[in-house]
Amino acid sequence: MPRVLLIEDDAAVRDGVSLALRRRGHEVAAAASGEEGLEVLPGFRPDIVLLDLMLPGKDGFEVCRLIRAERQLPIIMLTARGDDLDVVLGLEAGADDYIVKPARGEVLEARMRAVLRRTALPADGTPAAAEPGPAPVETYGELAIDRAGLVVGKGGQDLALAPSEMKLLLFLSATPGQVFSRQQLLEHVWEHSYHGDARLVDACVMRLRTKIEDIPRSPRYVQTVRGFGYRFGPL
Amino acid sequence: MKRPALRIPLLPRLRTGNPQLLRGLRARLVVGFLVVAALSALTTALLTYQEARNAILQRSQDIAVNDLRAQVNSLAPELPVPPAQADLDSLRVQLERSGKSRDWDISVHYSGVRDSGDGSLRGDVVVPDDLKASVEKRHVPAFQRVDRGGDPWLLIGMPVRQSDGRASALTVYAQLPLSAEESNVEALVSAAQRGALPVLVLTVVLALLAARGVLRPVRGLRQAAGRIAEGKLDTRLEVKGADEIADLSRTFNDMAARLEESMAELRRLESNSRRFAADVSHELRTPLAAMTAVTDVLDEDADSLDPDTASAVRLISQETGKLARMVEDLMEVSRFDAGAAALHLDEVDVGETIRKTLQARAWQKRVTAQLPADVRAGLDPRRLDVVVANLVGNALHHGGEPVRVRLHAPEPGADRLLIEISDSGPGIDPEVLPHVFERFYKADSARARSEGSGLGLAIAMENVRLHGGSMRAANSPEGGAVFTVDLPLRHEEAGEPASEGSADPPDDEASTAGGPAADDERDGVRSRAGKETHA
Numbered sequence: 001m002p003r004v005l006l007i008e009d010d011a012a013v014r015d016g017v018s019l020a021l022r023r024r025g026h027e028v029a030a031a032a033s034g035e036e037g038l039e040v041l042p043g044f045r046p047d048i049v050l051l052d053l054m055l056p057g058k059d060g061f062e063v064c065r066l067i068r069a070e071r072q073l074p075i076i077m078l079t080a081r082g083d084d085l086d087v088v089l090g091l092e093a094g095a096d097d098y099i100v101k102p103a104r105g106e107v108l109e110a111r112m113r114a115v116l117r118r119t120a121l122p123a124d125g126t127p128a129a130a131e132p133g134p135a136p137v138e139t140y141g142e143l144a145i146d147r148a149g150l151v152v153g154k155g156g157q158d159l160a161l162a163p164s165e166m167k168l169l170l171f172l173s174a175t176p177g178q179v180f181s182r183q184q185l186l187e188h189v190w191e192h193s194y195h196g197d198a199r200l201v202d203a204c205v206m207r208l209r210t211k212i213e214d215i216p217r218s219p220r221y222v223q224t225v226r227g228f229g230y231r232f233g234p235l
Numbered sequence: 236m237k238r239p240a241l242r243i244p245l246l247p248r249l250r251t252g253n254p255q256l257l258r259g260l261r262a263r264l265v266v267g268f269l270v271v272a273a274l275s276a277l278t279t280a281l282l283t284y285q286e287a288r289n290a291i292l293q294r295s296q297d298i299a300v301n302d303l304r305a306q307v308n309s310l311a312p313e314l315p316v317p318p319a320q321a322d323l324d325s326l327r328v329q330l331e332r333s334g335k336s337r338d339w340d341i342s343v344h345y346s347g348v349r350d351s352g353d354g355s356l357r358g359d360v361v362v363p364d365d366l367k368a369s370v371e372k373r374h375v376p377a378f379q380r381v382d383r384g385g386d387p388w389l390l391i392g393m394p395v396r397q398s399d400g401r402a403s404a405l406t407v408y409a410q411l412p413l414s415a416e417e418s419n420v421e422a423l424v425s426a427a428q429r430g431a432l433p434v435l436v437l438t439v440v441l442a443l444l445a446a447r448g449v450l451r452p453v454r455g456l457r458q459a460a461g462r463i464a465e466g467k468l469d470t471r472l473e474v475k476g477a478d479e480i481a482d483l484s485r486t487f488n489d490m491a492a493r494l495e496e497s498m499a500e501l502r503r504l505e506s507n508s509r510r511f512a513a514d515v516s517h518e519l520r521t522p523l524a525a526m527t528a529v530t531d532v533l534d535e536d537a538d539s540l541d542p543d544t545a546s547a548v549r550l551i552s553q554e555t556g557k558l559a560r561m562v563e564d565l566m567e568v569s570r571f572d573a574g575a576a577a578l579h580l581d582e583v584d585v586g587e588t589i590r591k592t593l594q595a596r597a598w599q600k601r602v603t604a605q606l607p608a609d610v611r612a613g614l615d616p617r618r619l620d621v622v623v624a625n626l627v628g629n630a631l632h633h634g635g636e637p638v639r640v641r642l643h644a645p646e647p648g649a650d651r652l653l654i655e656i657s658d659s660g661p662g663i664d665p666e667v668l669p670h671v672f673e674r675f676y677k678a679d680s681a682r683a684r685s686e687g688s689g690l691g692l693a694i695a696m697e698n699v700r701l702h703g704g705s706m707r708a709a710n711s712p713e714g715g716a717v718f719t720v721d722l723p724l725r726h727e728e729a730g731e732p733a734s735e736g737s738a739d740p741p742d743d744e745a746s747t748a749g750g751p752a753a754d755d756e757r758d759g760v761r762s763r764a765g766k767e768t769h770a
Contacts, residue, residue, distance in 0.1 A: 010521050010524075010525070012522060012525035013521060013524045013525045015525065016524070016525035016526065016527075016528035016529045017525075019528070020528045020529055020531055020532060023531070023535075080517075080520060080566075084575075101520065101521075101524040101527075102520065102523045102524035102525075102526070102559045103524070103527060103528065104527055104528065104530055104531055104556075105528055105529070105530070105531035105532065106531055181583070182581060183581075183583065183587075183588075183591075183616060193591070194587075194588070194591035194595070194616070194620075195588070195591065195616050195619075195620035196617070197579075197617065198579060198616070199579065228582065
């Protein structure tokens with residue numbers, strides 16, 4: 001079971017969420033502040049971080065950035081619904097997804113599982129891993145994508161992609177040229193409902209572009225099709 | 236007047252300028268001034284004219300009569316009695332000569348002696364009978380003004396008395412022109428005319444000046460009132476002087492100040508109560524977050540508890556969920572009230588969006604959906620989801636199944652999108668109908684505690700309004716309630732922050748965008764897209 005680091009300043013919420021996750025078999029470390037969380041992180045080696053945005057001292061955005069600078073582990077923000085700006089800033093800081101409080105244990109669980117799932121399936125349901133033999137490393141321009149090893153390199157250098165960025169790139173590049181609407185990407189990559197928050201997609205595309213594109217403002221790999229969505233290539 | 240300009244801002248423009256000019260205060264002042272000036276000038280002139288004319292004529296008459304009498308008195312005694320025609324003629328000539336300067340025209344009569352032809356008055360003037368009678372019968376001198384060829388003449392009849400005072404048979408008639416006097420009077424009239432014209436002009440100028448003095452403050456007042464009507468409550472007038480208009484301005488300023496105060500107070504109260512609702516829901520949310528997280532634990536373990544405790548635990552779990560939904564709805568309403576609700580427009584397939592809403596809530600079996608394909612519109616799919624879910628949920632709870640959702644495919648070129656949600660229940664009480672979108676409005680007091688928060692329809696309405704659309708509730712003739720969502724069908728750009736200058740894709744790409752597409756079509760998209768991005 002995944003190990004979870006929960007950073008949440010409200011004691012009741014911290015206890016409640018910890019209890020719910022422990023009951024589901026997770027190993028949970030709970031921190032009451034960002035500083036404490038960053039301290040616990042190297043020793044605890046969590047598989048995923050649940051991060052409240054409203055924290056005393058270092059706030060959630062800063063904590064998120066500090067974690068991202070070193071590790072590409074999944075980060076889920078805990079936020080209150082409608083705190084729209086928080087969501088945008090959190091996603092820009094590198095969070096993979098967010099959960100609106102209050103949330104039931106099963107919602108937390110489902111969202112964590114979705115983020116932790118290592119492969120993304122393309123729309124036609126053919127898993128990339130199902131191809132016979134070891135999947136070769138695909139190359140698109142300067143980009144090298146190793147689906148099995150979950151490694152993406154550019155010009156011979158490995159890129160540090162956050163889990164959501166990796167999944168989005170794998171999903172889009174599985175069918176180059178096919179356009180996916182934001183809603184479809186939300187359903188397939190984030191496993192949200194069709195009516196989820198499309199800003200997740202936009203923010204993730206932005207972050208991905210800064211890492212893989214030469215000029216993020218005129219992208220080659222992840223292109224926008226106005227009015228319809230995104231597609232990979234064509235180069 | 237300009238009064239209606241405030242209430243109906245459109246009308247003054249529709250009216251033509253002229254009637255307004257005539258009805259304006261300025262015109263009325265000018266006309267008033269003119270009428271008063273003209274009346275006074277006319278009256279003065281008329282009275283002066285009459286008096287002066289009478290005085291002038293009277294004096295000339297008196298002088299003429301006296302002159303004639305003096306001449307007759309000096310000449311008549313020399314007349315033989317009874318005189319011959321020649322004597323009378325010579326008297327006439329003498330009299331005429333003596334009155335040469337006056338241009339007298341004399342005629343002399345003696346009863347019993349026939350008038351000679353050339354002794355009568357020139358110009359065929361016939362002496363009127365009553366004058367003749369008063370002179371020859373009653374023997375009193377008489378005079379009368381006559382008109383001869385358009386010119387005024389004075390006609391004098393004078394009986395000559397004998398030295399003993401008895402009336403004689405001799406009568407002298409004289410006529411003399413009054414043209415000099417007439418021209419004097421005419422000079423008077425033309426003087427009055429010449430005087431009146433500049434006075435009238437001056438009156439107009441004065442009236443315009445007075446009108447400006449009154450109208451400028453009035454115009455200021457009107458503009459200020461207009462600004463107040465527009466909601467600029469900090470509008471104040473400059474108070475000058477101590478006249479009635481200054482009083483009015485002061486009163487206006489007082490009114491505006493009071494209005495501003497009350498509005499500020501109202502706004503403050505309203506924002507306080509809104510902030511209170513928002514704060515309360517916000518504060519409730521943290522404990523709710525803790526409780527909600529552990530409701531699963533309660534549900535799972537309830538089975539192993541004793542029945543009473545199990546019921547209590549399940550109740551707490553359920554109601555915690557409802558409480559959380561209510562607080563969320565309250566927060567949502569607070570955001571709308573605070574204007575903090577943001578619209579994230581996306582170009583979506585509307586039918587698909589509605590179908591997903593029904594799927595997500597497992598309503599496909601209970602709801603008949605009529606969703607034409609390829610209706611695309613720029614809207615916020617999350618908010619449309621809330622609208623449809625609230626309306627369908629409401630129809631399922633309060634109406635009767637089957638519930639129908641119908642998306643009307645817009646006509647080509649139409650700019651509205653209609654979504655109709657109808658149920659097969661008893662419909663909505665007509666008295667309730669106008670209130671269905673009100674917050675916490677309960678149609679049926681017996682069902683005071685329903686599934687929802689009592690905010691569902693209000694939130695749906697706010698979401699539709701945020702899109703610039705509208706929503707209607709009605710009863711269908713076949714029974715059952717019908718809710719109609721009317722949204723603008725705009726095709727806006729997807730809210731993608733990065734712009735790459737790629738043009739809008741061709742329409743046929745819509746078919747390849749969704750779902751798996753045939754390979755050849757996909758190739759088509761690829762080649763087109765390549766041109767778009769790299770050209």
